[in-house]
Amino acid sequence: MMLRCRVNLSTMVLLVVLQGATVVLFCGWYLRLAPCGAAAPSPGGKVHVVLLSSWRSGSSFLGQAFSQHPSVFYLMEPAWHVWTRLQKPGARSLRMAVRDLLRSVFQCDLSAMEAYLPDNHNVSTLFMWSHSRALCSPPACPLTPRGRLSNQTLCLQRCDARGLRGVQEACATYSHVVLKEVRFFELESLYPLLRDPALDVRIVHLVRDPRAVMRSREASAKAFLRDNAILLEQRSVPAGELQYQVMQEICRSHVRINERAVAKPPPFLKGRYKMIRYEDLARNPLEEIRAVFRFVGLDLTEPLGRWVYGVTHGKGKGSRKEAFDITSRNAADVSQAWRTSLPHEKVRRVQRVCQGAMALLGYRAVSSEQEQKRLDVDLLAPREPYQFSWLPANTPPPPPHPGQD
Numbered sequence: 034m035m036l037r038c039r040v041n042l043s044t045m046v047l048l049v050v051l052q053g054a055t056v057v058l059f060c061g062w063y064l065r066l067a068p069c070g071a072a073a074p075s076p077g078g079k080v081h082v083v084l085l086s087s088w089r090s091g092s093s094f095l096g097q098a099f100s101q102h103p104s105v106f107y108l109m110e111p112a113w114h115v116w117t118r119l120q121k122p123g124a125r126s127l128r129m130a131v132r133d134l135l136r137s138v139f140q141c142d143l144s145a146m147e148a149y150l151p152d153n154h155n156v157s158t159l160f161m162w163s164h165s166r167a168l169c170s171p172p173a174c175p176l177t178p179r180g181r182l183s184n185q186t187l188c189l190q191r192c193d194a195r196g197l198r199g200v201q202e203a204c205a206t207y208s209h210v211v212l213k214e215v216r217f218f219e220l221e222s223l224y225p226l227l228r229d230p231a232l233d234v235r236i237v238h239l240v241r242d243p244r245a246v247m248r249s250r251e252a253s254a255k256a257f258l259r260d261n262a263i264l265l266e267q268r269s270v271p272a273g274e275l276q277y278q279v280m281q282e283i284c285r286s287h288v289r290i291n292e293r294a295v296a297k298p299p300p301f302l303k304g305r306y307k308m309i310r311y312e313d314l315a316r317n318p319l320e321e322i323r324a325v326f327r328f329v330g331l332d333l334t335e336p337l338g339r340w341v342y343g344v345t346h347g348k349g350k351g352s353r354k355e356a357f358d359i360t361s362r363n364a365a366d367v368s369q370a371w372r373t374s375l376p377h378e379k380v381r382r383v384q385r386v387c388q389g390a391m392a393l394l395g396y397r398a399v400s401s402e403q404e405q406k407r408l409d410v411d412l413l414a415p416r417e418p419y420q421f422s423w424l425p426a427n428t429p430p431p432p433p434h435p436g437q438d
């Protein structure tokens with residue numbers, strides 16, 4: 034009895050010592066794999082970019098700059114599939130579905146996307162698929178070698194395929210997944226993605242002068258009927274009011290998003306949000322794109338720099354019917370086209386419904402038709418005061434007529 038007990042005791046001591054040693058050894062080995070405390074970066078170090086914008090705000094152009102980059106897997110508007118699949122929905126009830134779809138696509142899982150596609154879908158079923166260089170390059174398609182610029186016309190002809198397996202395989206081979214969305218009107222529904230340790234999310238928020246957006250939307254009003262109804266939660270609105278109510282929603286969303294991210298960002302948003310104005314992009318395309326790329330950890334390659342210069346320094350003054358068209362034209366001229374073509378009455382109404390957004394984003398209102406048409410009057414306030422909160426809130430706005438320089 035005594036003996037057995039002693040044996041048991043020493044055995045127990047031995048076991049405890051062994052167990053302790055095992056824990057120490059195992060933990061040391063384990064710590065080397067995953068340092069304690071540090072939030073693990075996303076597996077594979079992938080960066081996930083939401084290019085957040087609104088209709089007709091130049092997001093196709095900025096999206097193309099991303100898309101052509103050899104490290105980027107780019108898709109346009111996953112939310113389009115959600116918005117068009119359901120009958121008479123409202124934006125509010127769709128946003129969680131959109132958010133979850135984004136999460137899946139960020140993780141290169143296209144099965145969530147397939148839920149919104151018809152049976153027997155092809156790569157070409159994806160919205161504006163040929164705008165994505167990655168879908169025109171190996172392993173999705175042999176056409177465009179990695180590192181070369183994509184030709185959309187050729188891609189359309191040669192890169193369609195059945196199913197999305199190639200798309201999914203392609204996605205996995207890139208360091209950056211960039212998704213363009215014009216169908217988010219707040220940031221809160223993206224919070225779970227920002228907090229998800231499996232993702233490294235950056236938000237690039239592209240805004241544009243609402244008067245220019247108004248002009249561009251008017252040029253193809255029919256294309257927006259369905260989206261308008263969803264945005265306005267299927268409310269019935271008199272025809273003459275519709276565009277202004279839509280603009281008001283869009284402008285409010287810019288304010289909501291920007292204030293949320295800049296004024297009092299939650300900790301997981303810090304350093305993950307960058308706002309960019311279309312007009313700055315049009316005036317200094319190379320500089321602005323380089324800055325956006327730096328923000329997400331991409332470099333501006335030389336061929337890409339030449340491409341950007343080419344598409345922003347062409348001819349044409351915004352007379353083209355489609356803003357989706359990324360053909361060469363003078364981007365700086367296009368951004369001013371509203372001033373000669375949008376009737377002053379409409380300008381005033383847009384200025385009224387978008388007053389808050391214009392003040393926040395640095396777009397100066399015009400007070401007369403003459404001022405509107407005088408293109409030497411610069412309506413773009415320098416961006417700096419609008420990005421830093423150390424300026425007193427009651428700083429007077431810069432004078433509407435800058436000097437003759």
Ligand SMILES: *[C@@H]1O[C@H](CO)[C@@H](O)[C@H](O)[C@H]1NC(C)=O
Nearest residue numbers: 182183184185186187188360
């Ligand atoms: C794309 O390819 C087509 C057909 O070869 C050609 O006509 C067109 O000029 C190319 N486009 C660009 C932008 O290179």
Ligand SMILES: *[C@@H]1O[C@H](CO)[C@@H](O)[C@H](O)[C@H]1NC(C)=O
Nearest residue numbers: 153154155156157193194195
């Ligand atoms: C899908 O692609 C296949 C060939 O890859 C083609 O034969 C078929 O017509 C396409 N279907 C659709 C709906 O585009």
